[in-house]
Amino acid sequence: MSTISETKQVGRARTAGNKITPSKVLIYFILILWALICLFPVYWMLTFSLKDNAEIFGANVIGLPNNWLWSNYTEALKTGRMDLYFLNSFIVAVATILITLIASAMATYAMTRLVWKGRETMNKFFMLGLTIPIHAAIVPLYVVLGKTHLLNSYTALVIPYSAFSLAMGILICTGFMGDIPYDLDEAAFLDGCGVWGIFGRVIVPLMVPAVATVGIYTFLQCWNELMFATIFNSKEAYKTLPVGVQGLFGQYQTKWGPVGAALTIATVPTLLVYVFLSKRIQDSFIAGAVKG
Amino acid sequence: MKKTLGYKVNIFLFLLPALFLFVAVLIAPIAMSFYYSLQNWNGLKTPEFIGFQNYVELFTSGSIKFTWALKNALLLALFSTIIQLPFALWLALKLAKGIRGERAFLSIYFMPVLISTVVIGQLWLKIYNPDYGVLNVALRALGLESWCQIWLGDRKIALGAAFVPILWQYVGYHMLLMYAGVKGVPPELREAGMLDGCTDGQLNRYIVIPYIKPILRVSVIFAVTGSLKSFDLIYVLTNGGPVHATEVPSTLMISLLFKRNRYGMGSTIAVMLILLCFFFAIVINAVFRKEKVV
Numbered sequence: 001m002s003t004i005s006e007t008k009q010v011g012r013a014r015t016a017g018n019k020i021t022p023s024k025v026l027i028y029f030i031l032i033l034w035a036l037i038c039l040f041p042v043y044w045m046l047t048f049s050l051k052d053n054a055e056i057f058g059a060n061v062i063g064l065p066n067n068w069l070w071s072n073y074t075e076a077l078k079t080g081r082m083d084l085y086f087l088n089s090f091i092v093a094v095a096t097i098l099i100t101l102i103a104s105a106m107a108t109y110a111m112t113r114l115v116w117k118g119r120e121t122m123n124k125f126f127m128l129g130l131t132i133p134i135h136a137a138i139v140p141l142y143v144v145l146g147k148t149h150l151l152n153s154y155t156a157l158v159i160p161y162s163a164f165s166l167a168m169g170i171l172i173c174t175g176f177m178g179d180i181p182y183d184l185d186e187a188a189f190l191d192g193c194g195v196w197g198i199f200g201r202v203i204v205p206l207m208v209p210a211v212a213t214v215g216i217y218t219f220l221q222c223w224n225e226l227m228f229a230t231i232f233n234s235k236e237a238y239k240t241l242p243v244g245v246q247g248l249f250g251q252y253q254t255k256w257g258p259v260g261a262a263l264t265i266a267t268v269p270t271l272l273v274y275v276f277l278s279k280r281i282q283d284s285f286i287a288g289a290v291k292g
Numbered sequence: 293m294k295k296t297l298g299y300k301v302n303i304f305l306f307l308l309p310a311l312f313l314f315v316a317v318l319i320a321p322i323a324m325s326f327y328y329s330l331q332n333w334n335g336l337k338t339p340e341f342i343g344f345q346n347y348v349e350l351f352t353s354g355s356i357k358f359t360w361a362l363k364n365a366l367l368l369a370l371f372s373t374i375i376q377l378p379f380a381l382w383l384a385l386k387l388a389k390g391i392r393g394e395r396a397f398l399s400i401y402f403m404p405v406l407i408s409t410v411v412i413g414q415l416w417l418k419i420y421n422p423d424y425g426v427l428n429v430a431l432r433a434l435g436l437e438s439w440c441q442i443w444l445g446d447r448k449i450a451l452g453a454a455f456v457p458i459l460w461q462y463v464g465y466h467m468l469l470m471y472a473g474v475k476g477v478p479p480e481l482r483e484a485g486m487l488d489g490c491t492d493g494q495l496n497r498y499i500v501i502p503y504i505k506p507i508l509r510v511s512v513i514f515a516v517t518g519s520l521k522s523f524d525l526i527y528v529l530t531n532g533g534p535v536h537a538t539e540v541p542s543t544l545m546i547s548l549l550f551k552r553n554r555y556g557m558g559s560t561i562a563v564m565l566i567l568l569c570f571f572f573a574i575v576i577n578a579v580f581r582k583e584k585v586v
Contacts, residue, residue: 027386034383035400038464041415042407044426048418057424099313107310110303126310132318133521133569135542135562139328139555140321143335163317166310195302224408226524227542231550242410246528249414256418263411270406278399281406285465286472289510 045267049073049260056256072257073265080251080258081236082265085244089223092157092240097218099162101211104169109199111170112177113185123174129167130288134160134227145232152235160232161222168221168288169214175287176210177203216277217284223270241266322566328559335555346560356548358561361532361539362568368455368540369519369572376459377466377511384470385496398471401464409461413528416457420444420529444530447537454529454538458522466511473504509580516576517569541565 048056049072050065060066076082107126111119141160145151180203188198226242233239239247245266252259274281329346333339350358383401387394404412419426420443428440443453477500485499501508523542526532532539532547541561549558 028391031383031386031391031397034463035397037460038400038404041412041419042403044419045411045415061424061426061429099309103309103313106306110306114299114303114306116300116303122307126314129314129318131517131569131573132322133517133565135521135545135565136325137317137321138545138562139549139559140324141317142549143324143555159313160317163313166314170310195299195306199306220406224406224410226408226410226527227546230527231546242408245408245410245414249417256424259414263414267407267411270408271403274399274403274406278402282398282402282468285405286469289469289507289514 042267042271045260045263048256049264051257051260053255053257069257072261075258076248076261076265080248080262081244082241082248082262084237085239085241086265088154088238088244089241092154092161093219093222095154095158096161096165096222097215099158100165100169100218101214103162104166104173104214105204105207105210106199107166108170108173108177109203112174113182113198113203114195123170126167126170129164130171134164137164138227138231141228142231152233152238154238156232156238157222157225157228157240160228161218161225165214165218165221168217168284172214172217172284172287173207173210176207176213180206212277213280213284216273216281217288219273220270220281325559325562325566328556329563331556333556334553336553339556342556346557347564350557350560350564356557357536357539357544358541358564360536361541361544364451364538365520365522365540367451368458368522369516371455372459372462372515372519373512376463377508377515380463380466380511381470381501381508383463383467384474385500387467388471388474389492398468402468403464404461405465405468407461409524410528412457412461413525416525417444417529420453445534447534450530450534450537454526457529458525461525462515462518466515469507469511470504473507474500477503505580505583509576512580513573513576516572520565520568520572 044062047062047065050068050070051060051072052067052069055061055066111123137160142151145156150156184202184206185198188202193201224242225240226246229240229243230246233243245262248259248262328339330341330343331339332342332345350356383397387397391397418424422428422440422442422445425443427443431437431439441449441453444450481499481503482495485495490498521542522540523546526538526540526543527546530538532543541564545558545561545565548554548561
């Protein structure tokens with residue numbers, strides 16, 4: 001992960017001062033074209049979320065809005081119930097992040113700082129979670145949640161999301177916990193701390209950077225998840241953003257502005273997190289892939 | 293302190309939350325899915341044990357459309373491997389060389405990965421809209437009226453049209469992995485190559501690409517298993533339609549489960565998907581290992 005910045009200098013130095021050649025122009029042309037293709041849907045979403053049908057459907061298809069129609073946003077929030085879906089997604093995300101963090105930090109502590117037979121096997125067992133598809137759990141979870149009357153509740157999403165985020169959480173925590181010197185554990189032990197004391201007073205306070213990485217990764221996973229959300233929580237009161245937005249589309253077949261506003265509301269938190277933490281997010285995705 | 297019973301109990305207590313979640317939500321359901329797949333069950337009546345009959349029906353019955361859906365998923369895996377991955381690799385190689393705006397390009401290319409697939413799907417639905425969508429509007433403006441299509445509504449082209457956003461969204465993901473790999477190539481190796489008079493192309497061909505093979509292997513596995521599992525974008529764009537043209541195993545599974553109440557058959561598809569994912573992961577690993585020797 002750290003290699004990205006280390007070797008950057010070398011690459012820069014090597015190409016600096018080269019002349020402009022036709023092949024270089026072509027490369028830049030393709031790079032910029034692809035960047036525009038990546039940006040266009042988001043740009044288009046932002047602009048048409050502020051337009052009325054007349055502009056979207058002909059007068060001004062891809063330009064900036066002539067009239068900035070903020071009422072699309074109030075309509076998406078009030079009539080489209082985006083405020084409710086947003087709150088639901090937020091509650092589910094926060095609860096999932098908390099459970100994932102606590103469970104994975106505790107398990108990682110047991111598997112890396114405490115000495116016992118089989119701790120490596122246990123770690124491999126948890127790493128299976130990186131490859132198991134969520135399809136495996138759909139029917140059994142649906143049946144069990146139905147029997148326990150937990151369909152259409154926050155629990156119906158928080159528990160599965162936490163479980164599927166666990167492998168990644170443990171993977172990230174293992175990396176961070178390995179950087180904490182063992183001397184600290186011993187010093188705390190000599191001061192009379194038990195395993196819980198060492199965990200609570202030494203390890204947890206030093207795990208703050210891991211909290212951010214695990215938190216972001218888990219947030220992105222559950223904020224965007226569709227399959228569980230659409231099957232387990234179909235009642236209006238518990239719909240998360242992906243399901244709510246999907247429903248809105250049917251409701252506003254012929255009026256695109258409010259849909260654009262709804263899509264923007266669902267996307268802005270992710271984009272904000274990305275703008276401020278792009279490097280950390282990219283690193284967490286790389287870490288997950290290299291191990292899995 | 294280490295040998296006492298209390299120590300062991302503490303280890304167990306530390307593991308308990310994670311173990312509980314993991315076993316209850318991932319491990320036990322796999323076993324249950326397999327068990328359900330051997331039953332004829334509509335979710336209400338008592339399940340009836342029918343052995344492997346669901347599996348036989350899955351591959352032989354014309355009305356289930358599983359082989360068709362599987363063919364679509366494999367086609368997506370193929371496109372992903374021969375179009376998406378090479379393009380991602382090209383981008384990674386160019387960016388990792390240290391061009392101007394490297395970070396900005398990297399961050400822009402990766403952005404679509406983070407946006408909710410529902411949002412991406414909704415946007416592409418609008419891009420593809422036959423009357424007002426940007427695509428047809430642009431074609432008309434360019435005087436290419438005859439190229440306009442009902443992109444997602446025409447059985448012949450819907451599959452291709454549905455694949456485009458899927459391939460588009462994850463180029464950045466593979467590019468990021470490969471970019472990290474290319475950046476990890478030791479500078480000495482590059483320098484040695486340059487001293488021997490390698491051109492950029494030769495450097496990439498003989499030094500960089502062999503060096504990042506482990507990452508290419510991961511990318512191929514993700515591309516193939518991801519294609520087999522693909523659900524979100526197809527569900528939003530076409531939900532398998534028109535008339536099953538874009539059906540993939542996951543959309544089929546959902547419609548069997550929740551439209552036709554065939555819990556046993558739905559579980560059979562889930563089990564097949566798990567098996568296929570592991571099968572392809574093993575095969576791809578084997579292929580890459582063999583390549584190394586040659």
